[in-house]
Amino acid sequence: MCADQIERLPTGITGFDHIANGGLPKGRTTLVSGTAGSAKTVFAAQFLAAGIKRGEPGVFVTFEETPEALRRNMLGFGWDIARWEAEGKWVFVDVSPQPEEELVELGSYDLGALLARIEHAVRSIGAVRLSMDSLGAIFTRLNDSRVVRNELFRIVSTLRRLGVTAVLTAERTQEYGEIARYGVEEFVSDDVVILRNLLEDEKRRRTVEILKFRGTSHQKGSFPFTVIPGEGIHVIPLSAIELKQRSSSVR
Amino acid sequence: MCADQIERLPTGITGFDHIANGGLPKGRTTLVSGTAGSAKTVFAAQFLAAGIKRGEPGVFVTFEETPEALRRNMLGFGWDIARWEAEGKWVFVDVSPQPEEELVELGSYDLGALLARIEHAVRSIGAVRLSMDSLGAIFTRLNDSRVVRNELFRIVSTLRRLGVTAVLTAERTQEYGEIARYGVEEFVSDDVVILRNLLEDEKRRRTVEILKFRGTSHQKGSFPFTVIPGEGIHVIPLSAIELKQRSSSVR
């Protein structure tokens, strides 16, 4: 199905690899954008967990939740992160703010130092995959929103140089409209996935959509998914027949 | 129903524990966001009142209403706060502005001192639960909206360290759209509950929704509730059958 030159890395997320025509573009960074609770962190962690099952070590850069919280939160999906850490298959780069530390100076955030720590972590375990969760936290600390584009480019470039396949989560405050907070993230990124948590008739419905994969093909449109205890994200790819029915239905 | 690792603390709010799969995540802070009059304060107080009935002391940090006003306002629900205070089961941390004091300097607000007072109060009665009402007031006094994310993180981290299970209320000015005032609160928080007070056909209807519980499952969508004298918030969980009917109804 994928006749072009962009290699894929299977995510192991049920159904997602199907709509992605094999997985995420290898050696590149995919932006995963969604509102609060849209399952960005589950996606980012599951991407690493699936890699570990295939023998690919992973690095998880966390800006918001502490490693401790993530270890506990992901246990419900059957992912024993602590064990993987002990086995040298999972490494945290912990950039979550320290409760004690005052916010000395806005803008003093040192992106170069962070990238060095990430490089060190990747090297230390020979990481094949990397997740960074989430951009919202890092840019809030920058003192000039105009630099977002540039900083994001530096991150993506460094990850490319390191050869890892990466997932980078981004925050949005609305289900439609701007893709991410600053209106530039989706342009800097090669690949963009959107997670939605739609409120319809007072009920919630989750969907995932590949907005773009530069230089390669993928399934278009959005697909329903659920978050299942003991498993994680479970995408339900519609067959061609179902898609047809759906589109011909009155609206 | 809750096979994952995140323990729950029953809130005692009728029906809510059912949609929360047992209660609020234990040892964490839940953001409760709503418009003016959406019953945030009732939720926050009822959470403590229910704890006291189970033998769990509670701390109520108030930024807006004075302790005196709260004692009186909650009497209508049958909660005798003054007695609980006398019995060492309820402690107020009063951060409501003093009418006499001028607003000396915007931004001079000392979050560190507040956190110390909270810690002292929690220790003094061995509090298990804590409510903080509301964020809107505290951030208005901060002089730089960019620091909201950081300050909120410090609060949440401190509460986690103290081991209490907490409710933190937040203000929003619209029933849909941004979850809370600054567009970042819902990302910093592990758990988010939304209280709505919808105007439909010139009538009001209240609903509660769990937007997210990090790392654990919960009922999705919004559920109707009422505020009943002598009782407080009363959530009406719909049975699976009713839910089905609701969703298949023409709209």
Next chain:
Amino acid sequence: MCADQIERLPTGITGFDHIANGGLPKGRTTLVSGTAGSAKTVFAAQFLAAGIKRGEPGVFVTFEETPEALRRNMLGFGWDIARWEAEGKWVFVDVSPQPEEELVELGSYDLGALLARIEHAVRSIGAVRLSMDSLGAIFTRLNDSRVVRNELFRIVSTLRRLGVTAVLTAERTQEYGEIARYGVEEFVSDDVVILRNLLEDEKRRRTVEILKFRGTSHQKGSFPFTVIPGEGIHVIPLSAIELKQRSSSVR
């Protein structure tokens, strides 16, 4: 109908006391918000006029209309303010801008001095009720919109200390959306009433709604009212049967 601890003060506004379960919460300040021409000033004056008929003196703090204009404008409702002033039942605190005075310096507005004048007026006639019309004018003179929350709190606190039951009007520029101009007024206030002047099918329709009464119950939803010469605001409470019909009607 009102089993809780919050005492009421009948407003004397026909029909309103019914939906308010007896009247405005006694000893507290109620925010009355509405667009231009929504009858805020009529509400504020009628509240005092009704009190005088029950032997309760009142203070009217005016920021926009001069006392002279108010005396004349309210005559159409049969309220002889000049006489009440002579009888020591009504006192104006005139804070309306003086045409001659230049706007020396924005922000030099002295809230402390105003509160002192109000206290003096309340004491001088033993006022039971107070109306302040409107917040919009006072805050326009403040030089920093961030201080609105704090200033409003000081006003409300002072009125509480003085023991009066008060009505405070606020401006909004749209019938729906933000409750008042600065997006914080409704959170600082214990009690909020909304006056609407809806344009439907090129016709105007007035409604009143109690958005919240902290710590006590009230009728929910909005109720039609008219402004009648010789009487003032006349709220038409719908019977339970009518309400049912209204909600079941096709829309």
Next chain:
Amino acid sequence: MCADQIERLPTGITGFDHIANGGLPKGRTTLVSGTAGSAKTVFAAQFLAAGIKRGEPGVFVTFEETPEALRRNMLGFGWDIARWEAEGKWVFVDVSPQPEEELVELGSYDLGALLARIEHAVRSIGAVRLSMDSLGAIFTRLNDSRVVRNELFRIVSTLRRLGVTAVLTAERTQEYGEIARYGVEEFVSDDVVILRNLLEDEKRRRTVEILKFRGTSHQKGSFPFTVIPGEGIHVIPLSAIELKQRSSSVR
């Protein structure tokens, strides 16, 4: 129909006096707000022209169109302003910008001097009516939008002191939403009239509405009008029967 104390001055605008219960409130200033081309200037001029026919001299303060342009533009309605000027019945206060003069300094606009010129003009012919067209131009020259409220108040106060009945036009850029440009004009003014020029189905339809008359009654809702050569604004008051039909029509 008008049992209250607010005297009226007939405008002479066909049909308008009917919906105004007799005319504009005497001795006060009415804000007339509308989009470009909504007939604000026609309204303002017709108000003076009608007065002259009743023996009441008028002052026209013009900020935008030159007196020369106004004389010519109003001829189509049969109003011979030049003659009236010669007869001492109409005086222009010309504040239209002079093409040659550079914009020396924003904010240097001298409102006091303008008010003095207006006072002089009013005195010189014993003016009973005054029109000021339009606020948009005057405030654009002010360098701080926060002072709009105060400046507008000074204008209105001065006109009240001079005893004239006045029309003050204001600009809005949308047919619905904010009443006027700065969101405060409608609160400072005692009386507000809205002129609309609605685009429906690619056709234009004009309506006039009295939004508020402080302290007195008026017809509610909007009424269609046309601008007729040789006559001016012609309002078509709907009979009660027609109104009923209109409101019961399906929409």
Next chain:
Amino acid sequence: MCADQIERLPTGITGFDHIANGGLPKGRTTLVSGTAGSAKTVFAAQFLAAGIKRGEPGVFVTFEETPEALRRNMLGFGWDIARWEAEGKWVFVDVSPQPEEELVELGSYDLGALLARIEHAVRSIGAVRLSMDSLGAIFTRLNDSRVVRNELFRIVSTLRRLGVTAVLTAERTQEYGEIARYGVEEFVSDDVVILRNLLEDEKRRRTVEILKFRGTSHQKGSFPFTVIPGEGIHVIPLSAIELKQRSSSVR
């Protein structure tokens, strides 16, 4: 049909003179506002071309397209501008930015010098008509958007003094809502025409509407037009019957 005093100058644009009751108001400036590609430049050029056919020389002030580009672009309509220039019937005032010149200083734009050049050009050929295309480019170079109103007034005044009948194009970014970019242009101008390029059902449809002609009458509502090679703008005035049908059609 035009009984008033405002003389008209036929534009020569097929059908437009009909809805304009004879043409554009003579000796005045008409603002022609539209989105990108709405045919503003075609309108402006056609206005001059039609004049030349009637023996009236014209000046074209161009801010965006170079004279060279305009000569070529207008050839498709059969307008041989180069020949007319040679014959002294058409003069360009070229204010298009020079590619080589750096943007020395924003705000240093010399409006006085431009007006002098325009005056010189008008005098040199005894111009009767003038087109200026477009305002967007001139104001972008001004460093303070508050001066737009004043600058625009200076332009209009100068043109009035020169006695030419002028077309001034303005940019808007949306088909509905604000008439032009700065929200003031339509108030400063005596006459406003709107060109729309509507997207309906994925098809484009062009319409023209006279929003206002100060002091004189015109057809109301919008009329379809097309841009035809070899001819230019071709307005299709609907007969009264067609208009009726259109308005009664279901929508």
Next chain:
Amino acid sequence: MCADQIERLPTGITGFDHIANGGLPKGRTTLVSGTAGSAKTVFAAQFLAAGIKRGEPGVFVTFEETPEALRRNMLGFGWDIARWEAEGKWVFVDVSPQPEEELVELGSYDLGALLARIEHAVRSIGAVRLSMDSLGAIFTRLNDSRVVRNELFRIVSTLRRLGVTAVLTAERTQEYGEIARYGVEEFVSDDVVILRNLLEDEKRRRTVEILKFRGTSHQKGSFPFTVIPGEGIHVIPLSAIELKQRSSSVR
């Protein structure tokens, strides 16, 4: 079909030349605006690739993706850029940010130097076509958004002087509304094409529309297209009959 004077350069994009009445205006710059993933880069590259097949060398100026990434991403369409580079038919001007370089100073971006590099590249291979992808990246580095209009003009002027036919891509964050990010790009450009990636019923549909071609005719409205592996953009021009059907279908 194209009787006017503006010569065309066939793009080689299937179906597009048909709706463009022959191709892009020769010697000019066409702005191609679209959201993230709307196929702007594919369009820009295909324009060059098609030229090479006709013996016309091309320059690709890249601001976002590195030449290396582009070489790989375009292989899926069968375009062997590396070979073309070796054969002197394709030259990259690489302005993509260097990951190592810190963002020394915002605004220090040297447009003059860039234009010199572009001129050099064009000369070196005698380029006939040029693509520049994308404007978003270049303007983010400028420190003053008011200069966008001027800078864009300098770019367009330089390209005109060089005699190349160019495609310039621009970013937009919404499918409707503002054409491009700064609200001025579409006015400075002679020719504008819009690529849309519409979300309807949870499915994506791509369309292309020629918004304007200055001085020449083109098909109006939007046309569906797909991105096909091994081919690139494939526009499906609707026949007149189909268009008729489409417009008469119920919506």
